[in-house]
Amino acid sequence: MSYVQLLYHIIIRTKANQPVIPLEHSEELYRYIWGMIKNKNGVLYRVNGMEDHVHIFVSIHPTIALADFMRELKTETSKMLKRTAGFENFMAWSDGYAALTYSLQDKDMIINYIKKQREHHKTVSFKEEFIEFIRTMGLVLDERDWIR
Secondary structure, eight states: OOOOOOEEEEEEEBGGGOOOSOGGGHHHHHHHHHHHHHHTTOEEEEEEEETTEEEEEEEOOTTSOHHHHHHHHHHHHHHHHHTSTTOTTOOOBOSOOEEEEEOGGGHHHHHHHHHTHHHHTTTSOHHHHHHHHHHHTTOOOOHHHHTO
């Protein structure tokens, strides 16, 4: 038997960071994401975001590659947003995503961080937050990616 515990903190951005996910309609998107994860035998620990990005804390089934999961998540949520009232300005997700892994001991910290997104972004811009995530992964943000 295999034993796997992979917790991903995933951030997806709207194309060119446009603020096109109205906060008053965001719960509809979050419920859709939760349903997709559940249907793939994954566990959603928390989802939240702002008008231009979404944070997802998830454990995906070990038979599903992260890249495949992300491709399907972005494709299906994009279709959902384009056909749902309230999201008329949504065009697309950005080309990439950020995904960090965490240990089970970090679970509550990440859940609380995601839960407090709206409060957090009163003092920290999304770009500052995203650059810090990229830096945490040991990478450097290519500024050209920021506008894609």
